[in-house]
Amino acid sequence: MTIGVFDSGIGGLTVLAEALKRLPTQNYLYMADTLHVPYGTKSKDDVRAYILESIEAMVREGLDALVVACNTATSIAITELRERYSFPIVGMEPAVKPTVEMNRLTGRRVLVFATPLTLMQSKYYALVSRVDEERIVDSLPLPELVSYCEKLEFDREIMGNYFRDKLAGYNLQDYGIVVLGCTHYPFYKNLLREMLPPHIQIVDGNAGTVKRLAALLSRYGMMDGSGIGNVRFMCSGNSPAYMDKMQRALGIYQNSDIEAQSAK
The missing domain is CATH 3.40.50.1860 (Rossmann fold)
Incomplete structure (x- = not known):
């Protein structure tokens, strides 16, 4: 089973890191729309088109559930995405x-x-x-x-x-x-x-988002626990350099989170 995590760039890695902590026996496909990041300064119509195109590319790779790990993308496209696809979809909103x-x-x-x-x-x-x-x-x-x-x-x-x-x-x-x-x-x-x-x-809102994801997976009988926390990366520009940056950024965030926890 594969859980998709989508964002305009590396921001959704903060949600992915939370999912890897709370749901470590799932596999993940992370997609960054690198051709169009940042979304927050662009028009609503343009961003909507970018989102739909990116999610469709993820679906072609095979998805069982999706986290729209972007507040802007959720506010613009979550309703249409749920109308298009039958798998569980979790969005985000400011807490x-x-x-x-x-x-x-x-x-x-x-x-x-x-x-x-x-x-x-x-x-x-x-x-x-x-x-x-x-x-x-x-x-x-x-x-x-x-x-x-x-x-x-x-x-x-x-x-x-x-x-x-x-x-x-x-x-x-x-x-x-x-x-x-x-x-x-x-x-x-x-x-x-x-x-x-x-x-x-x-x-x-990251912890709350992953809790909602876990609840949805349980409701649909999808908590099979057969994954190993494997993460595949995609980006709309197909840039090897950005793929490398995503992996580095995930490590930076996970290490900073560990440091923050140990400092408490």
Whole structure:
């Protein structure tokens, strides 16, 4: 059995890493739409076409389930993908609902980091409108961050200056939670932990997404456990250099996650 994981670039590797931890006896096919990354600064119609083309290429390789490991792609195409394909499909959305519930009694606000395109979608607006009755959610577009991540730019000084500039207009004492609303952003979680005041929690949707995947696989009787955690990589540009970068990026993220866990 093969579980597909799709993203515009390397961001979905943060979801894949979570799946490898929680579902290690499955096999995975990871697809990056390298010809068109980043999605967050492009038009909705163009991105929709890119997504459908990429998923179709994955289906030709053989899929039993799919994780759309991209908030922007989920908001634009998840409904159409579920209409097209009969296998289980899990999407992502910024973890606004649980963080609003967590913060409701603290008197502090929630700050959502996301791509401009995600923040412009009606799906995101509807989500916030539905759960944010007390109007404690603020949204911060970070249009450059995906491109930094795609370049494997993790220099602490460069990225620290970037985040300080973006957060300059915010009183961080007002906030209790920062939501990482793009799967690229957890690559910077450790740096953000060091920069943000200690009372701020940093939340992403990866663990919840993989839990939903596991529940769906169980419901459909697909938790056969016959895989070995094998990962195959694809990219729309068929670039050997990008294939190598995906493997390196997965290792970087997994090592940083191990370091963060051991530091607790």
